[in-house]
Amino acid sequence: MDNIFLLFLLLLPLAAPKGSHSLWVLATYIKGQTPFPEFSYVAMLDDVRIMYYNGETKTLHPRGNTTAEDDVFDSNVLLKISDYMQTSFINKWVIATTNVNKTEGAIALQRLVLCELRDNGDPGQMITRDAVRGSTTDELLYVEKNFTYQGTLNVSAPVLNMHLEFSMRRHEVLYQPFCIKTLKGYLKKRRTQINRKVKPKVRLLQRELSSGFRVSCLASGFYPRHINLTLFRDGQPVSDHEITGGDLLPNADGTYQMRKSLEISAADKHKYTCSVTHLSLDNKLDVTLEFDHGEPFKSVIASVLTVLALMLVIGAAVAIYALKRQHADSVKTGYSTASTSEESMATFRTDVNPRTQSVNL
Numbered sequence: 147m148d149n150i151f152l153l154f155l156l157l158l159p160l161a162a163p164k165g166s167h168s169l170w171v172l173a174t175y176i177k178g179q180t181p182f183p184e185f186s187y188v189a190m191l192d193d194v195r196i197m198y199y200n201g202e203t204k205t206l207h208p209r210g211n212t213t214a215e216d217d218v219f220d221s222n223v224l225l226k227i228s229d230y231m232q233t234s235f236i237n238k239w240v241i242a243t244t245n246v247n248k249t250e251g252a253i254a255l256q257r258l259v260l261c262e263l264r265d266n267g268d269p270g271q272m273i274t275r276d277a278v279r280g281s282t283t284d285e286l287l288y289v290e291k292n293f294t295y296q297g298t299l300n301v302s303a304p305v306l307n308m309h310l311e312f313s314m315r316r317h318e319v320l321y322q323p324f325c326i327k328t329l330k331g332y333l334k335k336r337r338t339q340i341n342r343k344v345k346p347k348v349r350l351l352q353r354e355l356s357s358g359f360r361v362s363c364l365a366s367g368f369y370p371r372h373i374n375l376t377l378f379r380d381g382q383p384v385s386d387h388e389i390t391g392g393d394l395l396p397n398a399d400g401t402y403q404m405r406k407s408l409e410i411s412a413a414d415k416h417k418y419t420c421s422v423t424h425l426s427l428d429n430k431l432d433v434t435l436e437f438d439h440g441e442p443f444k445s446v447i448a449s450v451l452t453v454l455a456l457m458l459v460i461g462a463a464v465a466i467y468a469l470k471r472q473h474a475d476s477v478k479t480g481y482s483t484a485s486t487s488e489e490s491m492a493t494f495r496t497d498v499n500p501r502t503q504s505v506n507l
Contacts (some may be wrong), residue, residue: 167191167192211336274408345368360409361407379390
């Protein structure tokens with residue numbers, strides 16, 4: 147289930163434009179030996195998980211709320227919509243799995259439902275996208291009372307037209323009004339959580355490869371998810387075909403990360419800059435990497451030689467000081483010995499009787 151949820155998060159930036167808010171439902175209908183309910187879904191406000199539905203027990207489970215949210219939506223209406231969705235999966239199962247090998251284990255049908263509230267308060271698009279084993283089979287788009295369909299399922303035209311007409315009617319009178327009302331209710335309850343801003347931590351990394359180097363621009367720990375990350379070479383944007391990565395990935399704490407990488411040769415002398423703009427930043431954030439890639443250890447060697455030279459100078463100074471100290475101590479010791487001898491002689495002379503004129507041998 148966590149892998150399915152991660153896939154859902156990766157789809158988020160593709161649909162909700164900056165400045166708008168959206169309510170999402172990711173539903174899964176799965177058959178086979180799995181620990182999951184046959185039918186379940188996760189509901190989200192923008193990228194914040196707010197609810198889980200278990201189709202086996204037909205129960206709604208709030209997620210991440212700090213206050214009561216029973217007044218946000220009519221639970222009876224939501225349970226009715228949940229039953230409609232499960233019935234739709236059951237009816238689609240035979241058609242969607244016609245060309246699928248059912249002996250290969252569990253088979254999952256998925257549905258991504260989105261309703262959008264524009265920044266001016268008007269309803270935006272509503273999307274329903276179905277998939278089998280991760281491949282999209284059909285998509286319904288309802289926006290400003292216009293209804294469009296794209297699909298690959300083998301369904302006759304009369305059956306498809308009847309289905310689309312019925313679905314459009316439900317979007318008009320039930321699905322979109324209920325979704326927008328619920329979205330507005332959750333925005334009031336979770337405004338602080340949704341409107342929080344966390345600044346990205348930006349690093350420009352360099353890793354040695356057998357053929358040269360990989361330069362990577364990494365922005366991590368930011369919220370909300372919208373971010374603009376660009377690699378520059380000597381002040382000019384690096385072409386997209388040279389860049390790898392760029393996927394938006396969720397972190398465990400609810401923030402996001404993005405990495406873009408570029409492989410360069412060992413002889414590359416250019417200056418590379420990672421530039422980031424985000425809602426949490428007053429100005430764009432630039433991080434620059436500028437060094438001679440052809441001699442990656444030059445600065446390290448210079449630093450080591452400098453340290454060694456300083457150690458030699460300090461060692462020589464200590465040795466000279468020690469020699470001078472030893473010489474000074476030797477001179478002082480010699481002077482003391484001579485003084486002591488003269489004092490002894492003087493004492494000897496003083497002890498001789500001045501009246502004695504000769505000494506008998």
